[in-house]
Amino acid sequence: MARYLIIGSRCSFAAGEADFCRDLVCRLAPADNRVTLFLVQNGVLPARAGARGSSFADLACIGVEILADDFSLRERGISSDRLQPGITPAALDVVIDRLVDGAKAIWR
Amino acid sequence: MAERKTLTFALMDTPYESARTTTALRLIDIATRRGYAVNVFAYEGAVMLPFSRQQPHRNAVRGRNVEEENHLLTKDVVAALMEMAARNGGKLDWVNCGLCVDERGVGEAIEGVRRGSPADLWKLVEASDNTLVIGTR
Amino acid sequence: MKALNIIESAYRATIEEQDDTIVWLTHALKGGRRQSRSPIARQRRQLCCASAERGRARFRRLAPDAPAAYPRPHCPLIAKGVAVYVLAQDLAQRGLDAGDLVPGLERVTRERFPGLFAAHDQIWHW
Numbered sequence: 001m002a003r004y005l006i007i008g009s010r011c012s013f014a015a016g017e018a019d020f021c022r023d024l025v026c027r028l029a030p031a032d033n034r035v036t037l038f039l040v041q042n043g044v045l046p047a048r049a050g051a052r053g054s055s056f057a058d059l060a061c062i063g064v065e066i067l068a069d070d071f072s073l074r075e076r077g078i079s080s081d082r083l084q085p086g087i088t089p090a091a092l093d094v095v096i097d098r099l100v101d102g103a104k105a106i107w108r
Numbered sequence: 109m110a111e112r113k114t115l116t117f118a119l120m121d122t123p124y125e126s127a128r129t130t131t132a133l134r135l136i137d138i139a140t141r142r143g144y145a146v147n148v149f150a151y152e153g154a155v156m157l158p159f160s161r162q163q164p165h166r167n168a169v170r171g172r173n174v175e176e177e178n179h180l181l182t183k184d185v186v187a188a189l190m191e192m193a194a195r196n197g198g199k200l201d202w203v204n205c206g207l208c209v210d211e212r213g214v215g216e217a218i219e220g221v222r223r224g225s226p227a228d229l230w231k232l233v234e235a236s237d238n239t240l241v242i243g244t245r
Numbered sequence: 246m247k248a249l250n251i252i253e254s255a256y257r258a259t260i261e262e263q264d265d266t267i268v269w270l271t272h273a274l275k276g277g278r279r280q281s282r283s284p285i286a287r288q289r290r291q292l293c294c295a296s297a298e299r300g301r302a303r304f305r306r307l308a309p310d311a312p313a314a315y316p317r318p319h320c321p322l323i324a325k326g327v328a329v330y331v332l333a334q335d336l337a338q339r340g341l342d343a344g345d346l347v348p349g350l351e352r353v354t355r356e357r358f359p360g361l362f363a364a365h366d367q368i369w370h371w
Contacts, residue, residue: 002362002363004362007240009127009128009131023355024355024358027355027356027358027359028358028359028362031359031363033359040131041127041128041131042127069131071134092131092134092135092138093138095135095138095240096115096135096138096139096142099115099237099238099240100113100115100144100237100238102237102238103238104362104365104366104367104368105238105239105240105368106251106368106370107240107241107242107243107370108370118369120266120371151266151270152266211261225273226270226273226274227273227274229270229274230274233246233248233367234246239367239369241369241370241371243252243267243369243370243371244257244371245254
């Protein structure tokens with residue numbers, strides 16, 4: 001089982017970005033891999049509950065761990081009770097944890 | 109004592125134009141606080157991060173003088189990270205891509221920064237537990 | 246150790262009139278006999294176009310009046326044995342077909358990503 005850490009730093013409202021990142025995560029997850037999607041910077045913007053065209057529920061359903069940098073969330077005024085289901089606030093330390101754990105890390 | 113890990117980060121962004129720089133420095137901060145051995149290969153614009161001739165400035169829009177503005181300089185952040193690494197039993201090895209330095213004229217870097225080449229990137233990567241590349245746009 | 250380099254943006258550092266920075270880096274790493282591969286995703290594969298406009302850049306009053314003369318960046322890489330991939334879905338999206346590409350590129354689809362990623366120790370997205 002391989003471990004992947006996809007760091008989503010771009011706002012997926014931008015054309016093309018949502019599709020590519022989501023597609024990548026969806027392809028890696030079912031192949032018996034452990035996939036973490038870590039949202040940071042403007043990548044957390046679509047995580048707000050009610051954001052249109054950006055549901056993470058399907059990713060959570062296939063076992064993707066979806067985390068959002070708590071610093072980035074605070075910067076953008078997104079409280080933890082206003083996140084979409086399936087997304088958990090997390091400290092950036094998780095990225096270092098996953099790196100030392102041997103995850104293949106891909107920054108988008 | 110926990111086993112000391114070695115991580116390499118490859119950076120490309122200039123000091124003040126992107127949030128990626130902020131996040132990269134935050135990640136390096138976390139790793140140095142843990143006492144890890146941290147390598148940074150600075151490529152393209154990132155070679156300006158430790159440029160020693162950065163200077164703070166006032167903010168006329170906000171009516172703040174230089175002291176009041178207290179402008180953060182990335183060279184000071186890099187220096188502080190080096191100190192923190194040493195204090196915590198780790199190290200921060202910062203390598204600037206030499207050709208990128210030359211074409212930008214930023215050869216004056218803070219103490220502790222060394223000049224290198226792509227060969228250094230590979231050496232650092234091979235000696236690391238893992239590597240994170242933060243490219244630019 | 247094997248690294249898969251993903252490069253995405255095209256025409257990024259055109260002022261230098263040199264190879265794309267990451268293609269150059271990959272080339273330099275390959276020169277040391279390290280294993281490195283470059284799939285080209287999205288816009289980047291514009292550089293693979295055999296018919297990409299060529300001409301000399303002349304700077305008058307600091308403004309280019311003709312596109313830079315780009316060397317074909319991937320050809321030396323391919324000649325050195327570096328596998329260079331291009332994403333088929335992105336080609337189609339941009340109206341490009343096989344006849345538009347420099348020879349030697351390997352077209353892949355997104356379905357191949359898990360296998361490609363698994364086959365490499367590091368995946369670097371520049």
